Every structure is written in structure tokens, then in C-alpha cells.
Amino acid sequence: xxxxxxxxxxxxxxxxxxxxxxxxxxxxxxxxxxxxxxxxxxxxxxxxxxxxxxxxxxxxxxxxxxxxxxxxxxxxxxxxxxxxxxxxxxxxxxxxxxxxxxxxxxxxxxxxxxxxxxxxxxxxxxxxxxxxxxxxxxxxxxxxxxxxxxxxxxxxxxxxxxxxxxxxxxxxxxxxxxxxxxxxxxxxxxxxxxxxxxxxxxxxxxxxxxxxxxxxxxxxxxxxxxxxxxxxxxxxxxxxxxxxxxx
Numbered sequence: 001x002x003x004x005x006x007x008x009x010x011x012x013x014x015x016x017x018x019x020x021x022x023x024x025x026x027x028x029x030x031x032x033x034x035x036x037x038x039x040x041x042x043x044x045x046x047x048x049x050x051x052x053x054x055x056x057x058x059x060x061x062x063x064x065x066x067x068x069x070x071x072x073x074x075x076x077x078x079x080x081x082x083x084x085x086x087x088x089x090x091x092x093x094x095x096x097x098x099x100x101x102x103x104x105x106x107x108x109x110x111x112x113x114x115x116x117x118x119x120x121x122x123x124x125x126x127x128x129x130x131x132x133x134x135x136x137x138x139x140x141x142x143x144x145x146x147x148x149x150x151x152x153x154x155x156x157x158x159x160x161x162x163x164x165x166x167x168x169x170x171x172x173x174x175x176x177x178x179x180x181x182x183x184x185x186x187x188x189x190x191x192x193x194x195x196x197x198x199x200x201x202x203x204x205x206x207x208x209x210x211x212x213x214x215x216x217x218x219x220x221x222x223x224x225x226x227x228x229x230x231x232x233x234x235x236x237x238x239x240x241x242x243x244x245x246x247x
Contacts, residue, residue: 001024001025001026001027001145001148001150001152001172001173001246001247002024002025002027002029002244002245002246002247003022003023003024003025003152003173003175003209003243003244003245003247004022004023004024004025004048004242004243004244005021005022005209005211005239005240005241005242005243005244006018006021006022006023006038006040006041006044006045006048006241007019007020007021007038007039007040007041007044007241008020008211008212008213008239008240008241008243009038009065009212009213009214009215010065010177010179010190010211010212010213010214010215010217011065011214011215011216012039012065012214012215013038013039013040013215014215016044016241017215017240017241018038018039018040018041018044018241019038019039019040019041019064019065019066019068020036020038020065020066020156020211020212021034021035021036021037021038021040021041021044021045021066021069022034022035022036022154022175023035023045023048023049023054024125024143024152026123026124026125026145027145027147027148027150028124028147030124031055031123031124032049032053032054032055033054033055033056033057033058033122033123033125033143034054034056034057034058034073035058035060035141035154036058036059036060036066036067036156037057037059037066037067037068037069037070037072037073038064038065038066038067038068038069039064039065039068039069040069041069041073042069042072042073042076044241047242048242051073051076051077051080052076052077052080052082052083052084052085053084054073054077054084054089055086055089055123056089056090056091056092056122056123057070057073057089057090057091057092058091058092058114058122058127058141059091059092059093059094059097059099060138060139060140060141060154060156060157061094061097061134061136061137061138061139061156061157062097062098062099062136063136063138063157066156066157067099070091070099070103071102071104073091074091074103074104074106074108074109075104077089077108077109078104078106078107078108078109083108084108088107088108088109088110089108089109089110090109090110090111090112091103091109091110091111091112092112092113092114092122093111093112093113093114094113094114094116094137094139095113095114095115096137097137114127114129114139115129116129116130116131116139117129122143124145124146124147125143125144125145125146126143126144126146127141127142127143128141128142128167129141129142130142130163130164130167132155132156132157132158132159132161132164133158133159133160133161133188133189134156134157134158134159134188134189134190135188135189138156138157138158139156140153140154140155140156140158140164140167141153141154141156142167142168142171150172150247151170151171151172151173152171152172152173152174152175152247153167153168153171153173153174153175153205154175155168155174155175155176155177155191155199156177157177157179157189157190157212158177158190158191159186159187159188159189159190159191160186160191160192160195160199164199164203165199165202165203166203167203168199168200168203168205169203169204170203170204170205170206171203171205171206172205172206172207172247173205173206173207173209173245173247174199174200174203174205174207174208174209175209175211175239176191176196176199176200176208176209176210176211177190177191177196177211177212178190178191178192178193178196178210178211178212178213178222178226179191179192179212179213179214179217180192180193180217180222181193181217181218181221181222181225182194182225190212192225193221193222193223193225193226193229194225194226194229196208196210196226197225197226197228197229197230198229200230200231200234201229201230201231201234205234206234206235206247207234207235207236207237207245207247208226208230208234208235208236208237209237209238209239209243209245210222210223210226210236210237210238210239211239212239213238213239219238223236223238
């Protein structure tokens with residue numbers, strides 16, 4: 001599998017770093033899944049692949065720093081040439097999302113609901129979900145590639161919750177919401193640096209991708225706190241635009 005970071009900022013974009021958006025590509029390179037569509041992602045994705053090479057889109061929740069460009073993606077799928085040769089592009093959304101009324105219904109995309117409590121197949125991946133701790137309904141996603149059994153977990157936005165440990169257990173790559181320094185303490189919005197390190201340690205993941213650091217935060221401090229608290233066997237990577245990880 002390959003993970004590509006389109007944008008990783010929390011809250012709002014800054015410079016060349018848009019807000020949260022990642023592409024997960026299957027090991028054979030044939031399938032591309034977009035995880036979230038943050039601000040700036042519809043333009044920046046084409047530095048990795050043509051937008052019409054995407055096979056599916058999945059949205060964790062409605063906050064704009066994760067969904068701002070979904071309408072632009074729909075316009076691209078519909079208008080940009082050459083058109084996709086893959087038929088209707090599914091856009092997977094929580095059944096309780098408030099975005100349903102604005103989703104286009106045309107010959108290029110097909111909005112589909114997912115249920116947090118029900119695992120499903122998304123192309124070559126087995127996908128399962130867990131409700132996170134956040135002000136609006138939000139889902140984390142666990143993707144297991146059927147052919148290789150490689151596992152990627154994306155927490156989306158979440159404060160600390162014990163159930164995330166088992167959900168992320170033994171993941172090859174964990175992308176974790178790391179919005180606050182340790183001094184913020186336990187809260188119901190986002191995880192702190194030390195909470196993310198604790199999650200990675202307890203889940204015994206192989207690689208941790210530190211994501212969602214806000215532009216106004218001290219990113220160096222947050223990364224230093226993660227590094228100090230994490231087990232030395234876990235590889236730590238700060239999410240930045242154009243980051244690629246093969247695993």
C-alpha cells in the first residue's frame with residue numbers, strides 16, 4: 001500500500017499545506033481512495049495523480065477542514081477531461097451527514113452512505129469504523145488490504161477514547177489527530193501530543209503519522225513531545241504535503 005499526504009493542517013490551510021486529505025493507493029497501484037477532502041485538496045491532488053484516476057472518496061465528518069473541497073471534486077469528476085473510465089465515483093458519507101442536500105447527482109459521482117457500526121468493502125480494502133470523540137459525528141477508519149493484510153488506521157478528529165487502542169491495534173500505519181500540545185490535557189475535541197504517543201504505544205503500531213497540527217500551534221514542540229513519549233521501535237513521521245509512505 002501507499003499513503004500520500006495532500007494536506008495535513010488542522011483548522012485552516014497555510015502556504016502550500018492544505019487541510020486534512022490523504023490518498024491511499026493499493027499495492028498494485030490500481031486503486032486510489034481519497035480520505036477526506038480538506039481545503040486545497042482538489043487542486044493539490046494532481047501533483048500525485050490525475051483527479052479522474054480516483055476510484056472512491058470517503059469523508060470522516062462534516063467540518064470544513066475535512067470536507068471543504070468535496071463539491072469541487074464533484075465538479076472535477078463531472079467537467080474535467082478526460083473523464084474517468086471507472087464509471088460512477090462513489091462518495092462515501094456518514095448517513096447522518098448534513099452534506100447530503102448539497103451532493104450532486106449526475107453521471108460522474110454516486111453518494112453512498114456508510115454506517116459506523118457496519119464494516120464494508122471499499123475496493124480492495126476491508127473497511128471498519130468507530131465513532132470518535134468530537135463535537136460533530138465523526139468516524140475513524142481502519143483499512144485492511146485484502147491481498148496483503150496491510151493495515152492503515154486514520155483517526156480523523158478525536159479526543160482520547162480507550163476504544164481507539166484496540167481499533168488501531170498492530171496497524172502498519174496510524175494517522176493520528178495531533179492537534180494540541182500536552183499542556184492542553186484531556187478534552188473532547190482533539191488528542192494531545194502525549195495522548196497520540198500513548199495510543200501508538202498501546203496499539204503497538206509500526207509507524208505513526210502525526211497529522212492535523214494547526215498552523216497557529218508550535219509544531220516543533222508537539223513533535224518533540226510525541227518523540228519523548230513514544231516507544232523507540234515506532235517510526236514517527238510528521239505529515240507534510242507530498243509525503244509518501246509505502247508499506
